[in-house]
Amino acid sequence: MPATPSTRIDHFFSGAEARLDRWRELSRAVQVWAAKNDAASRTAVNTALKELLPFEDFQAYPGTRLVASMRDRIKAGDTVGSARIVQRISASLMSRAYRSEAGEWETEDEQSGGGERQMPTASGDPSARPYFEVLVVAPSPSQKWPAQIQNMRKLRRNLDAFIYEPVIVGNFEDAVLGAMLNTNVQSVLIYDGFPFASTHNAPVMRQFLMAYLDIKADDLAPHDYGVRLAQAIKKIRPELDIFLLSDRNAEAIAADPAADCVSRVFYDVEEPLEIHLSILQGVQDRYATPFFDNLKKYAQKPVGTFHALPVARGKSIFKSNWIRDMGEFYGPTLFLAESSATSGGLDSLLEPTGNIKKGQEMAARAFGCDHVFWVTNGTSTSNKMVEQALLQPGDIVVVDRNCHKSHHYGCVLAGAQPYYVEAFPMTEYSMYGGVPVREIKKALLDLKAAGRLAKVKMVILTNCTFDGHVYNTKRVMEECLAIKPDLIFLWDEAWFGFARFSPFYRGRTGMGARDELKRAFKDPAYNEAYKAQAAKFGKDLNPKDKRLLDARLIPDPKKVKLRIYSTTSTHKSMSALRQGSQIHVGDEEFHTVIESFHESVFTHASTSPNQQIIASLDIARRQMELEGYELVMRSIQLALELRRSVNNHPLVSKYFRMLSVEEMVPSEFRPSGMKDHIQDGITWMDAVKSIRDDEFVLDPTRLTLMCGTAGFDGTQFKGILASEYGIQLNKTSRNSVLFQTNINNTRSDVANLMKVLVEIAKKVDDTLTNGDENTRKTFNARVKSLVEDVPNLPNFSYFHDKFRDNPKGTTLEGHMREAFYMAYNPEGCEHVKLFSSEADKRARGGLPLVSANFVIPYPPGFPIMVPGQVIKPDTIEFMRKLDVKEIHGYDKDLGLKLISPAALGEGRRKAAAAKARPAAKKVARKAKKARK
Missing domain, CATH: 3.40.640.10 (Type I PLP-dependent aspartate aminotransferase-like (Major domain))
Incomplete structure (x- = not known):
């Protein structure tokens, strides 16, 4: 029976979050089963377990023995034992305790002393050593994998700076899945001789391999799988170290340019300790922070400071009668790590030669x-x-x-x-x-x-x-x-x-x-x-050939x-x-x-x-090199969850909505047909198609919330969120605010924001429900003014002729620097009130209005006027409709700052034109008479 979409492990932007969601679901299901102990709840547990288990094939923790213990308890109908072990594993995954606590890897029998301890750490303080996982691609039968894992564990030493656990897969497609789904993986160890096809239900993965990675099994010989897999994984996660083990000519493989993505090639398994050390060294190379490491050492040195930085070492602060609270707030390390010197283990940012350069x-x-x-x-x-x-x-x-x-x-x-x-x-x-x-x-x-x-x-x-x-x-x-x-x-x-x-x-x-x-x-x-294009359009493209604008040129x-x-x-x-x-x-x-x-x-x-x-x-x-992949994919997943929560909530969506891809990107720039990140059934493949084909895509971590439909302008709503709910954001528009998810956000942040939006939506709804007809009319008028009565956005007009190399030309470039510095001369400038008949008259064809400086309203946050630009009526109209408080470069009391017509030579130009008109008319009359 084909799997339903919910059971397919290749349907998620973030496999790590999808996996945790399934553990949460299983934990909830076993708790219900423990309380009810009926057939329906047991069926729910088995369903949740079935959806979870494919993810665990790509993870080191909880490992085969803990998973087997959990399955045995569920199979035996042990409701209490099942709930206990599922809850323990789930909690360890959420808290990440398994990365440092050896006891998290033990079954209950092992914890009570009844079995062999399976410890991910060597002796010593486990919390002092960062943990990661190694993806091993092996052609050996899966029955031999536990022994292979134990052999790799035996290589651990107390001197090792890191601790790692192996995860073994047996084919090309599973290796790609493992690299994508397991965010703990930092190194990949590839043994030559493995097959291609996955044992999992992953049809979208095969499409992904073909479209994104340009890989087809039929095009590859089995002896090419190793190098081609390394290339594929590097394209997905370029930060990973990849080691290739081959029983063929290792020297020839290492010398092949196609293998430049491989960190090192080994001849089979003749040097297991060397492989172990190479894995650790690869992670150490990314873990090292040359400047930060030296700054930490510098902060521990006894240093006498005779340079111009009194806060260095913190004595002026901690010995002060009045500013010791600054030291208490920031702590001593900040000041111990301050210096204006570039020696003593530090370096110069202007001309780095040491650790900054590195x-x-x-x-x-x-x-x-x-x-x-x-x-x-x-x-x-x-x-x-x-x-x-x-x-x-x-x-x-x-x-x-x-x-x-x-x-x-x-x-x-x-x-x-x-x-x-x-x-x-x-x-x-x-x-x-x-x-x-x-x-x-x-x-x-x-x-x-x-x-x-x-x-x-x-x-x-x-x-x-x-x-x-x-x-x-x-x-x-x-x-x-x-x-x-x-x-x-x-x-x-x-x-x-x-x-x-x-x-x-x-x-x-x-x-x-x-x-x-x-x-x-x-x-x-x-x-x-390119030759075909040159035959069609010529090598030197003719700028008058209208076909060029719509042709895809290379x-x-x-x-x-x-x-x-x-x-x-x-x-x-x-x-x-x-x-x-x-x-x-x-x-x-x-x-x-x-x-x-x-x-x-x-x-x-x-x-x-x-x-x-x-x-x-x-x-x-x-x-970012060590966990950027995990953090970024999680921030994308959180954004999708927030978008889905807002747009599907019955009350919140009545007044607010997250704008979709379809609303933010016009259809002519979306040949893929992508409409929204939260469409039903959307897959990785849909995302890949959009990214490959569309002229513009929308970053899902940018969430534009339409708030004008709730009667709030962007600046107002931003203020409410900050002052009343402690939620901060940056960007607003006339009728929207922008939320961003990043590597700092958590599910708790999303939950808190949703709670706030529900509360605000309820207030709006209660006001309209309990208010009179006038209240509703006022609300509707406010929404209309924000959502429908929006000002047209002005385009750039052109630079005044004084600032153009060729005033009679058709191109738009101009010498903005010259105009910028003309504004430094007060005698060459003037001010015109924005709401004045003079501004209207001159914008429509009188003496030109030429901006003397940049005028930047926030929002939208870009210059609607630049020095030397001729201001046209649409820009005047846009400024008059702006209802923002912050407009850089504009003084509402003085008006628009302009370069005066006299400074532009406009008076002389007008006079010369007026003087030339009678003579021109006389010449025209003579020409007309001659024609007759």
């Missing part, structure tokens, strides 16, 4: 790039570092108009000309999505038609956006490089740093797409595809240069202190810009960086 190299390995630069003053600074390093005055930058303000300021600092491209609007929610690739291509082709393509240096896009819109980074870069093969890409991934550690989203990151493009460019089939793999940078706010999605950021570099031409890059670092980086922020960047990398 830590950055380890971060580059973890995040899949060539170089990493740590930044201690936020991604705003990271963005400006990259832009000042790579851009020169006059360079053109194609940039999302809705990007973070640091990019706009970066263009000012570098003197680059921004060419603004527009994201697709979501007017009903007063927010923007991402920039369609068609718009980016059009900008590049227009610039090429105008003879300006050579000036284009960089494309800057936000991935993912604050609201969760994730680009198809591979497609964007391919299509842009097809038009200009040496373009530099800066992906602002401030909110997306965690994506590297999810197999679903890694390929949608800048560096993940870079890996895919590097492989694609080496494929002969790719070169043939670059010439022989000419293209991959120059990719990404910036990430490590503190926004990983365990780093506030302002901790990183620059990731994947630039084939980095050697040509390394000097200017370092100069830019010197320009923007503090000469007194915070030691604790640097240490937290080091620690964040360690955590």
Whole structure:
């Protein structure tokens, strides 16, 4: 009989959470059985057990003996004993006590001294040694696996820094399942000679193997399984160490370029201790935190400080009569670990040569790039570092108009000309999505038609956006490089740093797409595809060929240069202190810009960086390499649960709803047809199809809650949650708020939020139920004003002719730096009231309104005016409808700050035009008379 969807182990974003849910279900079922002891409750126990057991084939704990003991009690009808053992195992899994407590691995007979003890730890303090599991892929019969596990346990030594338990599977597909479902796995040991097919019911897994991993059993010879499995696991979890044991020519396998994903190749099992030590060393290499380790040692040294940092060592605090409470609050270690020195085991962030340099190299390995630069003053600074390093005055930058303000300021600092491209609007929610690739291509082709393509240096896009819109980074870069093969890409991934550690989203990151493009460019089939494109459109694409905008373009793999940078706010999605950021570099031409890059670092980086922020960047990398996969997948699962809970709750969904993929991403960008993450029957394969095919996908950890339908604007609802319920969030729109799940969240957090939403919904419902007709009319009018009467979102207009190289041209770039600094001269500026007839008259065609500075309302949080921009009526109308309190760059008492017409030469231009009109009319009359 085919399994029902609920019993299939391949239907979940997070296998770890799905497994724990099944243990909870079994625990509840056995407790009911113990209380009732009837046939129905026993059937429920057997059903729950049947759904759970397939998960346990991929886990070390509770292990075969504890599982067998549990099954025996259930089979014997021992209700009390069954409840006791299930509850004990379940509690150990939830608390993770099994990772450090040897007694958790024992059966009840062993605990009473009646059997052999099965201990996961060697002697000594078990809590001092981190625990992990090793996935072993073995061709031997399953009956021999217990003995194999015992042989591996015998290799343990008291000197070992870590403790691990083996988990054995017997085929290719189960090995992939094990790597995905068991988040404790840190190493994989592959014995050659295993079969391919799984013994589990996993049809979606086979589709996943074919679609995501491009693996078909028929295309592989059995002797290729080992290396191909290593490649497959590395694509899912690149952080894992993989060791291959073969009885064939181990030297030849090790020398094969296809085996570069294998940490080490052994000849069969001739060196079991060496294998054991290699496993431990691989984890040690990821566990090490060079800067943090040295900072801990430094904090324990007796140091005399004669530098300019009084808080170092904490004496000025702990000996103070007035600020000792600061020391009590933070503790002594913070101050012992403070220093402005770069010697004595520490290092310089500006020119690292020691442990910071080593830590950055380890971060580059973890995040899949060539170089990493740590930044201690936020991604705003990271963005400006990259832009000042790579851009020169006059360079053109194609940039999302809705990007973070640091990019706009970066263009000012570098003197680059921004060419603004527009994201697709979501007017009903007063927010923007991402920039369609068609718009980016059009900008590049227009610039090429105008003879300006050579000036284009960089494309800057936000991935993912604050609201969760994730680009198809591979497609964007391919299509842009097809038009200009040496373009530099800066992906602002401030909110997306965690994506590297999810197999679903890694390929949608800048560096993940870079890996895919590097492989694609080496494929002969790719070169043939390019030749076919060249035959159809020509090698030098004609910018006037309208077919290019809708064609899927690819670059010439022989000419293209991959120059990719990404910036990430490590503190926004990983365990780093506030302002901790990183620059990731994947630039084939980095050697040509390394000097200017370092100069830019010197320009923007503090000469007194915070030691604790640097240490937290080091620690964040360690955590993500060792448990990032588990934490990220869990945060996705929590987001799905929260989305489902809100939208399916009978009362909450009456007034609130989490916006779906369908509502957040227009259909033209979703060829996969994905409508929602919580559709009935959605599988990994559906997610893979969407990620592979769609131009934009929605990050499920971004949950936009529509609150306008409950009569709250976003700012108001955010305030209520914070002041009355202690729930904090960042982003709001006119009628929504944004919740984010991250690696810090728990199921308790989700439960608390749901409780709060139920309480608020009940208050709204009671008010409407108990109120009079006027109350309901007022409520409906409020909802209408928030949900229906929304202002149109203005697009960027154009730069004033004074700031354009070619005023008569058709392209949109402009010298924003010049306009920015013109505003520093008060005599060249003026103010015009927003609510004035003058503003209306000039916006519609009088003397132009030209912005002197950036105007950034929060929300939506992007510049609706930039220096040098001509302000049109739609922008004026949008500002008048804004009901937000925070608008940077706008003084409501003075009005709009503008560059005056006189400073722009508008008076002289008008006079010259008026003087020329009579002469022009006279010439026209003569020409008309001559024609007659």
